[in-house]
Amino acid sequence: MRLLRSARNDKTEERREFLLQTTLDAGALLLQYFGKIGLAHAQSKENISINVVSQADLQSQELVVRRIRKSFAGESILAEEGDLAKKKKKLEKGSLWVLDPLDGTVNFLHGFPYFGVSLAYCHDGVPLIGAVYDPVRGELFWAEKGKGAYLESVEFRVLSVELKKKKKLRVTNIKKLADALMVTGFGYDRHKRADFYLAYYKAFLTRCHDVRRAGAAALDLAWIAAGRADGFWEWQLNPWDVAAGQILVEEAGGRITHLDGSPYSIFHSEETLASNGNIHDECLKAITTVVRV
Structure with a gap:
């Protein structure tokens, strides 16, 4: 499906336009499956029953990977599914595309409308361009290093997509953790480490305004960038969960x-804290109150 943009010949935009178009098309593919496949159509990964993959994940990844290999031959790809997920420790240098073809697979399979596609382009481990697309709401969140973060509404036309109502993103101005809406998630080992995760949940719940757990980390980070929540913490994430989200949050302030x-690296994303900046130190202090079990 072709993205309608004003014609420009600026070569520096080629990679960004490719990334946005491909993210939109992968999201459109997901919508074709949404509501039509469920848990019965999924398979467990790594013998973990709650870590599942569906045909939608695989088809979305195949679409994106095929296009990258055609348009940017020779550049590395790190993606969630299959062998492409096993290379992450070898890719910290040079050009790298980081893909989550379906962020929020469990939500998707249950018909819970909170999922999306996350794609980022990185160089030497630093995200330079990133996009998170929520196809249910028609919202494309994207950012480019040094040029800001944006939200564009997606309007579908026959054989094309047009982006409308471009809005520059900015994190909230909440000053105190007590007034903050926090967002979190739980790792795939949550059945075995429920007490561990709930200890941190309690630490924040007793200090902030409220906590939400929606089940799609890339979208959670996009919502922080969009000012819909004030802070986010999570354990056991992977580069594809956070690469686009990192640049969105940073470019939104x-x-x-x-x-x-410590400074963030997508290759060491097992522990992630994101915020509007104002409440960050309070969040760090709340984390230190928990005795790890």
């Missing part, structure tokens, strides 16, 4: 670190 406050 927010802050993202590891849970100890």
Whole structure:
């Protein structure tokens, strides 16, 4: 499906336009499956019953990977499904595309309308362009390093898609954790480590305005960038969960670190804290109150 944009010959935009178009098309593919396949059509990954993959994940990834290999031959790809997920420790240098073909697979399979596609282009491990697309709401969140973060509404036409109502994103101005709406998620080991995750949940729930758990980390980070929530923490994430989200948060004026406050790397994303920046130190302090079990 072709994206309608004003004609420009600026070569620096080629990679960004490719990324946005491909993300939109992968999202359109997901919508074709949504509501038509469920848990009965999914398979467990790594013998973990709650970590599942569906035909929608695989078809979305195939579409994106095929296009990258055609348009940017020789550039590395790190994606969630199959062998492409096993290379992450070898890709910290050079050009790299990082893909989550279906962020929120469990939501998708249950018919819960909170899922999307996440795609980022990185160089030497740093996200330079990223997009997260929510096909249910028709919302495309994207950012480019040094040029800001944006939300565009997607309007479908016959054989084409037009982006409308472009809005520059900005994180919230909430000053105190007590007034903040926090977002979190739980790792695939949550059945075995429920007490561990709930200890952190309690630490925030007793200090902030409220906590939400929606089940799609890339979209969660996009919502932080869009000012719909104030902070986010999660364990056990992977580069494809956070690469686009990192640049969205940072370009929208927010802050993202590891849970100890150290500078963030998508290749060490097992601990992630993102916020509007104002409440970040309070979030770090809340984390230190938990005795790890």
